[in-house]
Amino acid sequence: xxxxxxxxxxxxxxxxxxxxxxxxxxxxxxxxxxxxxxxxxxxxxxxxxxxxxxxxxxxxxxxxxxxxxxxxxxxxxxxxxxxxxxxxxxxxxxxxxxxxxxxxxxxxxxxxxxxxxxxxxxxxxxxxxxxxxxxxxxxxxxxxxxxxxxxxxxxxxxxxxxxxxxxxxxxxxxxxxxxxxxxxxxxxxxxxxxxxxxxxxxxxxxxxxxxxxxxxxxxxxxxxxxxxxxxxxxxxxxxxxxxxxxxxxxxxxxxxxxxxxxxxxxxxxxxxxxxxxxxxxxxxxxxxxxxxxxxxxxxxxxxxxxxxxxxxxxxxxxxxxxxxxxxxxxxxxxxxxxxxxxxxxxxxxxxxxxxxxxxxxxxxxxxxxxxxxxxxxxxxxxx
Numbered sequence: 001x002x003x004x005x006x007x008x009x010x011x012x013x014x015x016x017x018x019x020x021x022x023x024x025x026x027x028x029x030x031x032x033x034x035x036x037x038x039x040x041x042x043x044x045x046x047x048x049x050x051x052x053x054x055x056x057x058x059x060x061x062x063x064x065x066x067x068x069x070x071x072x073x074x075x076x077x078x079x080x081x082x083x084x085x086x087x088x089x090x091x092x093x094x095x096x097x098x099x100x101x102x103x104x105x106x107x108x109x110x111x112x113x114x115x116x117x118x119x120x121x122x123x124x125x126x127x128x129x130x131x132x133x134x135x136x137x138x139x140x141x142x143x144x145x146x147x148x149x150x151x152x153x154x155x156x157x158x159x160x161x162x163x164x165x166x167x168x169x170x171x172x173x174x175x176x177x178x179x180x181x182x183x184x185x186x187x188x189x190x191x192x193x194x195x196x197x198x199x200x201x202x203x204x205x206x207x208x209x210x211x212x213x214x215x216x217x218x219x220x221x222x223x224x225x226x227x228x229x230x231x232x233x234x235x236x237x238x239x240x241x242x243x244x245x246x247x248x249x250x251x252x253x254x255x256x257x258x259x260x261x262x263x264x265x266x267x268x269x270x271x272x273x274x275x276x277x278x279x280x281x282x283x284x285x286x287x288x289x290x291x292x293x294x295x296x297x298x299x300x301x302x303x304x305x306x307x308x309x310x311x312x313x314x315x316x317x318x319x320x321x322x323x324x325x326x327x328x329x330x331x332x333x334x335x336x337x338x339x340x341x342x343x344x345x346x347x348x349x350x351x352x353x354x355x356x357x358x359x360x361x362x363x364x365x366x367x368x369x370x371x372x373x374x375x376x377x378x379x380x381x382x383x
Contacts, residue, residue, distance in 0.1 A: 001095045009094060013104060023107040027053055027091075029100045031065060036105075043087075043107055045136030048143070050367055053105065055135065057089060058082075059186065063195045065091070070197070070354065072099040134178050141171050145383035168383040172375035179372060180311040183243070184295065187318050197354035198346050199238045200231040201273050204356040205266055208242055211362035211370055212249055215378045216262065221253055226265040232273045235346040236323050238356060239369075244319040245277075246373035247312035248339055252279035253377035254308075255301065257334070272342045279338075284331035292329060293317045308376055 001009070010026070014035060017024035023043050025036035031054065036047035046055035054062050061080045069075075075093035082089060086109050095101040145168055154160050206227055213223040252262045257280070265276045282301055284292060291297045298310035317327050320341045331337040362370040366381045374380075 001098065006095060006098075010102065013094070017104075025053075025105040026094075027103050027105055029069060029102065031062070031069070031103075034102065040105075040107060045139070048139040049135060050365075056082075056107075067195065069099075075099060075101050075103075135175065138171055138175055138178075141167070142383070145171070149383045164383050165379075169375065169380060172372060172380040175367070176372050176375050177309050179369075180309055180315060183315050184311050187315065195237045195239070196235045197238065198233055198235055199241075199354050199356060201234050201236075201275075201343070202227050202230065202232050202266060204238055204241070205245075205264065205275070207356050207359050208245060208362065208370075209264055211359040212246070212374070214359075214363065215370060215374050216249070216253055218378050219253055219256070221256060222261040223249070224261065224263050226263070228266060228268065232266060232268050233346045233353075234273050234343045236343060237319075238354060240319050241323070241343075242357075243369050243373060244316040245275075246369055247316045248277050250312060250374050250377050252277065252281055252337070253374065255282040255337075256377075257282050260336075268345065271345055273345055274340060274342050276338065276340045278336060280336040283333040283335050283337055285333050289329070289331060293327075312373075 013026065018035075018037050020037065021039050023037070023040040025040045025047050026034045028034055032050045033047055033052045036044075036052070041047050044052070044056045046052040049055065057065075057080055065078065075096055075098070077093065078091040080089045081087075087107055088109075090106045090108075091103045092106070093101045093103055145164055148154060148164060154164065205225065209223060209225040213225075216223045249262065252260070260280045263278045267274045267276075284299075288299060293313050293316075294310075295314045296310040298308045320327050320343070323343055325341055325343045328340045329337065357368075362368045365371075371380050
């Protein structure tokens with residue numbers, strides 16, 4: 001199908017399903033929601049979010065979809081039965097010959113409900129319900145903020161602009177907490193199998209650090225990186241490794257002091273890749289070092305009851321260890337903190353590399369992990 005015919009087809013499908021009672025949506029080749037009709041968002045409010053399909057479908061389904069789409073093979077249709085429901089979600093490629101095609105998504109009643117609260121699917125039902133009920137109101141808040149921000153009356157009113165920015169920043173914090181709670185439930189209730197692919201860790205870190213240095217620059221904290229000239233290949237779930245690293249960077253920015261800077265280095269041995277992240281922040285008192293990776297532990301140097309949800313460092317350690325890596329931490333109060341983790345190098349020959357996100361992917365997506373996970377320490381994008 002040529003580009004003109006494809007564009008006409010997409011517009012026709014939008015008009016066809018926009019007002020129907022059938023729950024319908026469209027996602028792009030990366031499974032991000034392009035649009036969803038009212039029937040779809042009434043049943044699945046998460047479809048108001050760009051990553052809504054990942055919240056509607058249990059993770060094993062989205063892992064399967066993502067793996068197949070990344071292979072750039074001839075697209076096919078998919079049918080997924082949602083656990084504990086009588087509902088089926090179907091994905092149909094618009095152009096069955098184009099690996100980068102968009103997909104139509106339909107949700108409809110099907111057979112008997114699947115699963116029981118005692119089966120593993122129970123945790124996925126909990127996560128899906130949590131995301132629907134927690135993140136959907138946030139989607140409405142973000143949409144409203146965008147509309148308000150475009151109002152000319154706001155442009156010359158610094159007081160109103162500050163109110164909008166405050167609402168936006170707190171909404172990002174809620175989104176960050178929802179993301180961490182979801183990850184923690186999956187990690188400790190349902191368990192997770194990393195969606196592994198062979199990744200050039202040098203390229204992955206270079207792109208992430210390039211983008212993160214811009215965001216950290218908003219709070220005047222330089223982020224520098226020292227990487228090998230050549231590739232360092234590891235088998236990992238790159239999305240989760242990126243999330244783990246951002247948890248570290250967030251802590252380095254949050255517990256900062258004058259003159260702080262962050263330095264990330266990557267070195268390799270014959271069998272291991274070793275990443276070191278150093279900061280010159282507030283450091284951690286020696287009597288608290290053993291609690292750093294405990295769930296829900298957080299410390300506010302100013303004396304508040306807590307500095308956050310207390311799951312970031314817990315999730316970081318769990319992600320690294322489930323990849324077969326190790327974690328070490330040292331810190332001195334008022335001097336800084338150093339975290340070192342390792343990942344096993346891949347032995348696959350020849351490797352099939354998975355392309356890492358580009359700096360632009362991180363920066364221009366308002367709800368990328370970069371912006372969400374650093375939102376507790378760095379200002380998020382303007383509404």
